[in-house]
Amino acid sequence: MSTTEPVPAAEVIDGVLQLTIATSAAGTSMDFDLINAGTAALRALDAGVGAVLLTGAGANFCAGGNVRHFAAAEDRGAYLYEKATELHDFMRALAASPVPVVAAVQGWAAGAGMSLVCAADIAIGGPSTKLRPAYPGIGLSPDGGMSWSLPRIVGASRAKEILLTDAVIDAEEAVRIGLLSRTVADEDVRAESLRVAHTFVTGPRATYTGMKKLLAQSPTATLDQQLDSERAGIAAAANSRTGREGVDAFVAKRKPDYLGLS
Known part of the structure; x- marks a missing residue:
């Protein structure tokens, strides 16, 4: 595993499949060892799982892809093609999940991290949560399904504005336009998201x-x-x-x- 923390990539606890997608390593950028392990876990989902919880283990939910890795690649296009393929395998597995997907969105959700928020059935943040496409800032176009999911959440016109202007969306605005389901105190984001996930385990x-x-x-x-x-x-x-x-x-x-x- 490429992270510096002993964080389980995917584990089922009390009927909730908990998937970590980023850690404090490399500025909470997306960890593809964790993403690929999550894809495997989602594809192997069994009847014992009643909900999926997406979470970041660092200060942020996920700050997007590791741009330093992009820059260091010998063939940047080939590298990004490979990483997008891995991420999209995860997104497809997530979309195919028959159980509710809950995202615990603490801190920043940028780039592909924001794409994951858009893919969740329920996304819970805190007052300090912020979302940003982040693609224009590095001269790239979206991945992770954002160009598909965002217009369906906020409408075509607003999605164009958010993507083209690389808007930073605070928690209050994110709730208003439907990117976040609701907010709780920052320190309660993970606990509340886990509580909601557990309600699906014991529900119909x-x-x-x-x-x-x-x-x-x-x-x-x-x-x-x-x-x-x-x-x-x-x-x-x-x-x-x-x-x-x-x-x-x-x-x-x-x-x-x-x-x-x-």
């Missing part, structure tokens, strides 16, 4: 998977197609173990027990 996992599928297809579906998908989904859920437990618990006025259901 099949329901979350169904919701994610519907949300993923909605940008390209017509209303008519989406209504058909929702009808099919809710009917199938009603006869599933999860749906039966949820309805039966509601009628019995008890808390549903979803653990072990699929």
Whole structure:
């Protein structure tokens, strides 16, 4: 591992797959040993995992790619092609995750770090959290899916402004435009993100998977197609173990027990 800290790349704790994507080494730039380990863990996801947590181990969530490594490469284009391929394998695995993805966004999320925030289902930051595309500053175009995800979050016009002007977005603005779900005290970002991830572990996992599928297809579906998908989904859920437990618990006025259901 290229980091200077003994940080686990990917570990499942109490049903949450915790993926570290950057450490304090090299200014909390993205660590591709960790990214590649995360890709492998996401591809091997099993029924014991109910949520994914993305986190940085240093002062920042992720400050983007290591620009010094870019500069030192003999063929910079070939090097960036390789790194983008590795990052995009991770992004594809993350997008295919059937369980909710939570990002604990402390400090800066810049460049590809911001792309990861855009890819999370829920992103929790603190008052000191800041986001920045950071690509124009080094004369590069985006990677990590930012040119796809950002317009879908903030709208096409605002995405153009953010990317072209290399805007620095503070926590309050990030919540307002939907890049962050909400903020908590800086010192509570990781704990609160982990708490939220744990709620998905004990919740109706099949329901979350169904919701994610519907949300993923909605940008390209017509209303008519989406209504058909929702009808099919809710009917199938009603006869599933999860749906039966949820309805039966509601009628019995008890808390549903979803653990072990699929």
